[in-house]
Amino acid sequence: MNIFAAFRNTSIYILFSLLPAFCFAQDYPAPHEGDWTAPSFTFHTGETLNNLRLHYVTIGDPTKPAVLILHGTNSTGASMLTPRFAGKLFGPGQPLDATKYFIVLPDGIGIGKSAKPSDGLRARFPQYDYNDLVLSQYRLLTEGLGIKHLRLVLGYSMGGMQTWLWGEQYPDMMDALVPMASQPTEMSARNWMMRRMLVESIQQDPAYDHGNYTVQPPSLRLASTMFAIATSGGTLAYQALAPTRAQADKLVDTMLAAPQTDANDFVYQWASSGDYNAAPGLSRIKAPLLAINSADDERNPPETGTMQASLKQLQHASLLLVPASAETRGHGTLADATTYVQRLGDFMRETAPQ
Template sequence: MSKHILSGIACAILLTLSSLALAENAFPTTKEADWTAKTFTFNSGDKFNNLRIHYYTIGDKSKPAVLLLHGTNQPVRSLLAKGFAGELFGPGQALDSRKYFIIIPESIGSGKSSKPSDGLRMAFPHYDYDDMVTAQYRLIKEGLGLSHLRLVMGYSMGGMQTWLWGEKYPSMMDALVPMASQPNELSGRNWMMRRMLIESVKNDPAWDEGNYKQQPPALKTANIMFSIATTGGTLAYQHLAPTRALADKLVDERLAAPVTADANDFIYIWGSSANYNALPNLNRITAPMLIINSADDERNPVETGILAGEIKQLKQAHLFLIPASTETRGHGTMMLAKFYSAKLKTFLASIPGYDK
């Protein structure tokens, strides 16, 4: 690898660390811990002993609790970066961590929570979003001893889980904020691309039915392809790469980055969305909802008209659609909380029980 590329990677790492430091300086120290469910029964019927859920907390446990749910393959550090936490968790901001106790669990299959790469590989029980939500609920109730949440808010996969939270535990929270998500089952290009992600890895001979000696090469290329195709924003990419040379530069930078994912974990977590469908039980949701989506979301294209009819089934729901621009990032727009922080703050202020 050339000195130029190494230098570029080093600069990117320093910038990331600087962003995290800037964000964390604005709110109390983030704490990490594990909670273990001694027994856990998956929807598949499989039973698992000592299921580990790793989680992060910010603030005082005596304050109203906010449950924040991450996206697929999304490291928690992205929720602690300047563009997100730096816009939401600081003094006077929408999720001021002096006023709220913020809980960020790593879902089954993610981060330091139980996952196939811990040792079981493809013998690990197949899980779905409902399993993830059940585990989160048990963490809140059994692990943290909390009986109520001020807010459940999530991005992408976490947004879909937010819909499920409202249906499974309707009296558990004051408010719901699903972001970059919809309640309908995965379909169209969204599911087709996920299916191709999984197939790309499984069809790589190096995968060897999950018994690989090193990460299959298809893991990197499939992940980069999916990311470019379904996140980033059409206008934003054209602005960043108006020539082939600049587009190649963006691709080369991604290809030069090290692989940090595990192939079996990757297959499991993308496959976990297969049976998601919150549509049939929308009438169970009673908490007020602020649904935040972006007009350039590649995975949830606004032109499909999904949500137009569904939102009428909800008792108290409002859709906030962020207009597309060269500054938005398609499906990834929610990591730039500046686009909706004021709306979120106003929404929470309108919900009874808000601590002024």
């Protein structure tokens, strides 16, 4: 069993974080990594950081129309280069054919090879939010890569929430928007409650020591695994995968054994969602929008009706809701593009510039 098969059935939390970049033979152009440094960056708090490093991966010819792809929390741009995501989207004839588009996958502030607390500032690193992440992405594209227009902005989970913000803050910059595994509504209900408990579980651990720990606090591994199980993976999927206690224990053991990130980086990443609320700005979105969610998404349950109400405020918006099954993975479902590759291809044709 290869590494993808070994972990695809646990959680998106493990799926995107364990797979090494470029770990399979892809049929699209080779990815290239780079860095751009913002000489000065002012955060929403008013704090300023000089020489803010922003890392990114690109695929394809920079003279082609650009596609921006945004990763989820505690993930990176390169971690999305998996057989079931990039392998189904970036190849010849596929919806985001990398011979026709210039694909940009940045690492958000606070993660991967971009500037983050664990680089040295630790808990003195500026507090960032999703608006800061979007601003940094905009500056990376326009100042760093010279990109003035985007064929598409597509984001998963945290990246999906940022996609909504992109449409509001830079409404004339893109031809189309695809926010996935997300909603534009205020961070609230179980989604925020679990995130708050996740962060506080680590911060209240005496070993955390206000971010001045010398070894990673034990709460990090336990809290992150609890959060992953509670908010991703799919109810039907877990029942099929772990119908006995022994099988359930094996899944937990696998998740507990997964590599962990730095505690300060982790706390910052999850806390950054606290003030997210794209709902007030929906009327500013001009580009056609295709929202893609899964019916068993634990963080964005469709039965609340909030997504449907939000889409009514947009002129050119539709929703693809992937039905729940034992084969879907709750909030992690859309890491596999199989369920939406055809609709995404249709959407790209529908929104092609005339």
